[in-house]
Amino acid sequence: MQRERISRLAHAHHPVASPLDDESVRRLLERGVGAGDGHVLDLGCGGGEWLLRALVAYPGLRAVGVDVSDSALTRARHTAQTLGVADRLDLHHAEAADFASTQRFDLVLSVGAAHAFGGLLPTLAAARGHLAPGGRVLIGDGFWERDPSPEAVEMLGDFTDLATTVDRVVADGWVPVYGHVSTRHELDAYEWDWTGTLASWALDHPDDPDSPHALAAAATHREEWLRVYREAFGFVCLVLRSTSG
Template sequence: MDRARLSAIAHRWHPVAAPVSDDALARLVERAAPTGRGTALDLGCGSGAWLLAMLAARPGLSGVGVDTSGPALDAARDRAALAGMVGRAVFVQADAAGWRGEPADVVLCIGAAHAFGGTAGALEAARRHLRPGGRVLFGDGFWESGPSERALAGLGAEPGELPDLPGLLAEVGRCGFEPGYAHLSTTAEWDEYEWSWTGALTEWALTEAGAGEREEALGAARTHRRQWLEGYRRELGFLTAVLHDVA
């Protein structure tokens, strides 16, 4: 199966592609979004959950979401239509790292730092698109504990690939940003996200997939479940923060 299609199916039950609850998402977008009229840009928007939540919270905002995944963008456009946001929310299939567009009042980049080579690259890109005085809503992973050998194996990561939380915040500071409000994902949020990911994919495999895709999808769900439960559960953390540009 195409990886982008598999991921879009796996995120059906939890369209927020991060271990963040709906309540936490609402608080984060409320504190990051500008008041009045303005624009938002979501770099690596996936199926658009963050951008659409921000536009719902601020009727004066319009926004652009950029992602490489066609299936995720199709889902984002469907959600925008259901929410009555056609025209306010535009979704573009492109490489977020190379995107060139108008400056925005708020830039979102959540769980997509890998597309920019890491935290520093993602925040450098966010600044290029940010109007003076704007804010960035940024989300990235860190080691909550460890990492143990099994956690590294579960993620396919090297020991120094992710920082701990102080290290992640230090990198944010080196990039010229000051954290304001932030949210640390809980174990319950991680569990809900991972069970939704594997559960949605499993249900699709058993009820909708054709014969050629059923076993592939089930295999992907089983592998992901094992990597999470036997690997990085309770070791991998996730920070989502409202950042102020102080450079």
């Protein structure tokens, strides 16, 4: 079963592919978008969930999304048409790290996509190259709430604790002007949605050739979450401004 299909099915009831509830997403966009009449770029936009919410909430906004998944971009285009915002959304099929544009953006988003750049600081370096003077970056990434097991590090990555994460961002020339640390409820709700939605699809489609694989993937993910990283993993979103203007 293709990993992309697993992810699409698992996120059916939690379309923002990060442990954030709707109110947290709204507040982060509010702090990032500002006046709401500028240009927004999402590096690793997936199905465009962040951009679509921003475009609906801010009619003066224009947005650009970049992703490697054709099917995700197709979903984004379809949803944009349904919501009536397609004329303000430009989507590019490309590696986020390789995207180039002469346009400079008032907000650059990259939430849960740092792996595409090789880590948090390389993601910020890429974002800086697209940022208009006085613009903001909204970035989301993991951190360790407590010392992880070697298995958790191998599974999720070599994060640091929250304070060290913020220190590194500040040392890189950024000032946090807002932030949100995902609550235990948000973290657990995301994982229950991911595993439960995928498992429900498998049970509802027993004749689909992918059904056994989906059920096994849900069980494996649930086991890894509960036994390997649930007590250690955290997620933070930061709205940042550059000290270099």
